[in-house]
Amino acid sequence: MEDEGKWRPSAGDDSVWNLKAAGVACRELDCGSAVSVGEREESSWRPVWWIDPDCVQSGSALRECAQYSSSKDILTLSCSDSVRLLGGTGLCSGRLEVNSDQSNQSNPSWSSVCEADFDQQDAQVVCRQLGCGAPSVLQGALYGEGEAPMGTKEFQCGGHESALLDCSSASERNTCPPGTAVSLTCSEPGGVKLEGGESRCAGDLEVEHLGEWRPVDGSYSLWTLKAAEVACRELDCGSAVSVQREESSKRSVWRIRSDCVESGSALRECAASASSSHFLNLTCS
Structure with a gap:
């Protein structure tokens, strides 16, 4: 992360950084949803930005929550850079958006998905990719239309794939009727x-x-x-x-x-x- 004109790794105790805080960082990076959060120990101490997860979850930008420090423990995040759920009640629900152009990660182009181009097997893959349980609700515009354009391909998943972009797809579809952007609710994983x-x-x-x-x-x-x-x-x-x-x-x-x-x-x-x-x-x- 860059703050005060200096790039440094971010440190944080992974015992207090949870998926909710990590989700804020992934969204700020425009990298979809948080999948996991962890910690990597390096061989020597180095300058870092220490980031308080409570500050992040309060709605502040990452750099507003940064304090200069030194540490051997570097925070590691895994984000889903090709699919995300926005506007829902948690990490496993929301309006589905897809970044189909993986060649340009510095400027991702997110698009909503047309309801007619998405089925239950596609939903299974998205829920699995985000680390969530099985899909429980698949509905158009449940979490609003959003601002993303409707321009993704029709996905043809078998349901076993690990990522949505691993599925085969049909031709590009440019327009959809209003109120048909896919909204998805996955069950919470685990027990x-x-x-x-x-x-x-x-x-x-x-x-x-x-x-x-x-x-x-x-x-x-x-x-x-x-x-x-x-x-x-x-x-x-x-x-x-x-x-x-x-x-x-x-x-x-x-x-x-x-x-x-x-x-x-x-x-x-x-x-x-x-x-x-x-x-x-x-x-x-």
Whole structure:
């Protein structure tokens, strides 16, 4: 990132940088949606811009959140540079836009997709490419028309491809009727469960993210009953009755901030890798 006329790598603790914050960076880069966020350790310390994810999520530009520092830990992001979902309620829903010209990454040209040129198999590929679950809603203009031109090709996916641009496509289609830009809602990936309790609606909260089940860290922030309601609803377990902190041996956890969950984000969007000996214990009615 460039700030004060100097390019430096960005540093940040990947235990607090989540997909929601990474999504802001990907959008500022015009690189679609965030797929993953991580950290690379270099052999020696070097000058960096330290970026606070809370500042980024508040709506500020990246450079407004930068502070001069030095670090060996460099923040790494993976963005989907060919598809993105805009205007939805989270990372896995929104109006679909495609960047078909991969030869010009410095100036991407995003286009909406015509409803008539897109089917359920195409939607499966997009959801998989963005790290989301299976498509649950495919509808025209659910999240608005947007400003992108309607000029993408008709995609012909088999449903098994890893990226939309890997699918075969038909000829260019230049015009579509108003209200027919594809909007897509994918299910949230992974799962939520309560382990070790007297019923499936009580126990230590565990979340599946990036294909791995881990307990949720109970030491980072105080989880409120409002945040616990999100987990109880996903479990179809009614309302939250209590939130407690349990202590055990130290292990890998997902650090999930309650304020991120309370803002309406899915649990996985608020998850960051960490280790802890304190776990969240929930009881739902």
